[in-house]
Amino acid sequence: MRIIEVQGVCKQFGTLCALNGVNLKIDHNKIYGLIGPNGSGKTTLMKAISGAHFPDKGTICFLGQDITCMNPHLRSQLGLSIKFQITSVFPELCVYDNLLIAKQAGESSWKLLWSRSKKALHEEILEIMECFHLQDRAYDRVSDLSHGEQQWLEISMATHDLLSNRELSQEQQAENSTPSPLKPRLLLLDEPTAGMSKEERKITGELLLKAKQNCAILIVEHDLDFIKDICDHIIVLSNGEVLDEGTPEEIESSNQVIEVYTSRV
């Protein structure tokens, strides 16, 4: 199933052409790696897809719907979830409350005023914390967490219940086969393992491989070994254009890619 289709996206900042006619297709149940030298336009492309920037030209279709100029909160409600390059969580709140704020996002202000979903979301939040090894830090302030833990927290906020172990009833499974509000269909992860130890990267990789069973994932990452290990497909950007794309093996042996990377060293 096609999740997102980016066609001829251009973005200019003054005289700098950050994206120049980028085309991209992302399918369900796959992990895509977006790599390229610094300044090649990776983060700009992520921002264009998430709605942080609107492209100057081109179109972005998400689940068949044109979202090129749609506001970020509407994109999120359609199932587009992002983890930013610079960790963006709520530092004064505890881990539990950060997850609660992410989980309750689809509810009306009226329901939130009466705190109606607090109890219902409790178990799901406990489960997410367990998946990300955050259960012992549940009531610690996020600003007291290590950088790696903050990264995990932000990924866990983006994944919602994609990593859920719970067995769903037939009715729930039928419900889940169609896109529902705030159920992520595409995860955009900008440098998810930055600042993590080797062990933490390994765990993150395992979690993402598990999450891809329920969605598509696009990862921007500088750690090429990590990308090679978990991605099904790699897209290489250079100077705002797609230089090459293919399986990790194809990209590894691509002369164009080797040339771009070695010329920068």
Add this chain to the structure above:
Amino acid sequence: MCLKNKINMNKIPKYRALPVFEGAVFALLLFVPLIADKFVISSLTVFLLLSMLAISFELCWGYTGILTFGQGFFFGIGGYVVAILMNKAQVINFYVLSAGAIGIGILLGLFFGAFLFLGKRVPTIIFIAIGTMTLSYLGERFFTGWAWVGAANGQTLWEVVEVFGVEFIPGVKAFYVVMFFLTIIYLLCRFVVRSQLGLVCSGLRQSEERLKFLGYQIQVPKLIIFTFAAAIASFAGGVFSLHEGFVGPTSLGFTFSAYAALYCLFGGSGTLIGAIIGTIAIEMARLYLSDINMIKHYWQIVLGAILIVVILFRPHGIVGLFVGTRERIGYFGFRGTRKLKVKADKYV
């Protein structure tokens, strides 16, 4: 299915300082009339009304991150509506007068809130601060020149209204009536800021951008809180004008709005009780410093210096001395129950 909830719900830190502090302040206020003279009681009643204004500012700034200098405008408008209803329409029923004040607060809060928040782009903190400041200034200028409402002389409220069967004139009974209203407003605000909507407000204060990307339409909670705060300020202004028997254009102006900000900073931003403590402390200081012969002519400078020192060295105000940061922010999650623990244990 294996659900190992390893989180020990007993691990949730249990804080007591803030509730004790809140209880102590309200208890102290309840007993003041037993020991104080009429002048102090009457002054305290005014301070309690001003602390409602401070609470409305605190809701916007301390909890939601909306830097508004328009609370004075809503406060004054509430007073004017009560005065106009009383003098022009001969309404002396307190409930109708307060409904008028609250109604105009909601209407104008919605109108100006929509103007400030519902634009295509997310408004910056400076835009809101300058916008609301302009609103207060224009309000004051407009009412100063409007002869029908008394222009610069304002309006005197000659009639005495009855609240809960009690004549609302400065004194012990009026103090307890105001105390009752303050308690209701306090509990209402506490309910809002401790709810899941309060969690969203807390998120708004820390990172609006993140909330947008989580799927929140951030304008909605902002508009709700702004309107709610406007209604509180307007109600406080209405009761204030009834108590003082007068309303003038200065009550709409920037001065009242700036005082509200000062009360909250001094008392402790981020707590509702801080707004009350800050108001009483500053107003008491004003009252007594201006009476000391040695500094009779410089008391404002002395008060200003005290405020600067407190704000510089205790950014969390007076409440910050007794209540830690973690407790001020609090926890919003579900505080586990036996039922959930049993359910979890079944699957282990």
